[in-house]
Amino acid sequence: MANIIKRFGDIMSANINALLDRAEDPDKMIDEYLRDVESDLGKVKAETAAVIASETKAARELDECTQEIAKMQRYAQKAVEAGNDDDARRFLEKKVQLVKQQESLRQAYDVAAANAVKMREMHDKLVKDLESLRAKRDAIKAKTAVARTQEKMNRMTSGIAGAGEAMAAFERMEEKADRMLDEANAMADLNDTGDSIDDLARKYDADDSPAVEDELAALKAKMGL
Numbered sequence: 001m002a003n004i005i006k007r008f009g010d011i012m013s014a015n016i017n018a019l020l021d022r023a024e025d026p027d028k029m030i031d032e033y034l035r036d037v038e039s040d041l042g043k044v045k046a047e048t049a050a051v052i053a054s055e056t057k058a059a060r061e062l063d064e065c066t067q068e069i070a071k072m073q074r075y076a077q078k079a080v081e082a083g084n085d086d087d088a089r090r091f092l093e094k095k096v097q098l099v100k101q102q103e104s105l106r107q108a109y110d111v112a113a114a115n116a117v118k119m120r121e122m123h124d125k126l127v128k129d130l131e132s133l134r135a136k137r138d139a140i141k142a143k144t145a146v147a148r149t150q151e152k153m154n155r156m157t158s159g160i161a162g163a164g165e166a167m168a169a170f171e172r173m174e175e176k177a178d179r180m181l182d183e184a185n186a187m188a189d190l191n192d193t194g195d196s197i198d199d200l201a202r203k204y205d206a207d208d209s210p211a212v213e214d215e216l217a218a219l220k221a222k223m224g225l
Contacts, residue, residue, distance in 0.1 A: 041126050051115045055109070058111075065105050066102060173200070
């Protein structure tokens with residue numbers, strides 16, 4: 001029982017906060033603590049029930065002894081009234097024995113009652129502590145859920161940022177390609193000096209035929225040239 005109380009003390013103290021801070025998975029750790037506490041509380045319940053049962057038994061035995069003393073007293077009175085002093089003496093002797101027994105039973109009951117009170121208080125405190133721990137468990141799980149969601153959002157945001165960087169890189173590459181194309185076109189324009197002498201000669205050679213010369217002479221004559 002002392003170990004159970006110490007366990008509860010450790011769990012409900014600030015020490016659990018330090019342990020949870022170092023835990024890789026606070027949800028899992030707090031669940032393990034709860035299972036231990038619930039198991040211990042079951043043992044406390046069983047012990048409390050046994051102590052209360054002992055109190056009930058001690059109270060019943062004390063009450064039965066008290067009733068027996070009262071009965072011996074009545075029998076003794078009746079024996080005296082009937083003139084039977086010997087019978088009265090025997091009833092009173094029994095009463096004396098019962099009175100001594102009653103004192104022992106009263107002491108046993110007082111101890112059992114005190115133990116029952118302590119066990120009830122202990123049980124009630126542990127139940128309250130368990131409720132507090134469950135509330136703490138729910139708060140921890142809520143916080144870790146928010147933390148995991150935030151981590152997921154951070155990863156998504158990081159991914160979006162990476163995509164933006166990639167898009168910017170592609171735009172820079174496109175600008176470079178456009179610049180290279182413009183430079184190539186400009187160089188082509190610079191290199192274009194018109195028809196060469198050979199090309200020009202071939203053009204006139206192609207038109208240099210008798211028919212063409214005749215047509216040219218006729219055109220000049222018509223024009224008065």
